[in-house]
Amino acid sequence: MIESPLEIFRRNRAQTFSMIVALAAALIFPCLAFMVVFGGQDVASRWIESYQPVVYLVPDASEAQVKELRAELESWPSVSEVELRSPAQAKRSLESRLGRESIESLGISDSMLPTSMILVPTQGLSGHIDLVSKTAGLEARMEVDRVQVPGVAGVRVLSMISGGLIFSSLLALLSLLAFCLLLSGYLRRLMESEREMADMMSVFGASSASLRRPTLVRGVGVGGWAGGVAATVLVVVLVVAQSIAQTLLGISTTMVYVWPFVLAPVVFGAGLGFLIGLAHSRPSMRPSGLAPRLLEAYHV
16 A cells, blocks of 8 residues: 555544454453453462461360360361460460560460360362361360351352353453454455555556555554553553452462463454454455456556
8 A cells, every 4th residue: 555554543543443442342351351260269279278277175175075176187188287276375376476565464364265276278279168167067066165267158259260260261262253353344344445446556566465464464453452452451450459459368469370361462462463464365355346447448
């Protein structure tokens, strides 16, 4: 073409802007779904696996009951170790966290603190779910006063995040299909609007490569711009998600596994734009009828 292949975008600003927004949305939703799955799984694993259930015993629990319960807990597959904490050890732990002066001012003594068992879980989120459920059931035993565990329902909800992988994959396929259809229709409309000019240039000796180049450039340009917009939105979402995880759960994580999905729109946008532009740059459109008239006029 005589003018830049991107000049047509300037002449159709509103249409181009709308197309970029629509294409960016088609890239954002599947990547966002994968970010929720992998980022949520990472946060859930860090939170759950750093949590250790505690079993508090009644003051009059006998030594035999304590040994029997400890041996039973150590036999659980989801427990790697059981730490027995005496009232004196519990007090020292409080002093290390709150300070000796604070404990003395509150009048807390060894006799006021119960004997407890701290359960060190094995790795794996599913193991924690089983452990939480089994530990919660210990409150029915006579030697157990109470247990300290995260809510079973909350843990199950967090664990179900991994089940969203199938949904995310289906959403990705549908969104990429929508992206291809939208960009394909847009490029075809641009080609139709310049069909007569392309025919005229072919009559005057323009090479097939020069006629295909504008569609390729436009496909990569629109796809790349849409990918850039999508990646920018996903970066903002990731920063906000990290802030929420730090504020609500006290977890600081870079979510390394999520970053590929943040940058993926740029690669997929430009790559699919190139492939679609390449497909449409083939001389498959019907001739406009201008070329025969020009040749006839030229011979006359």
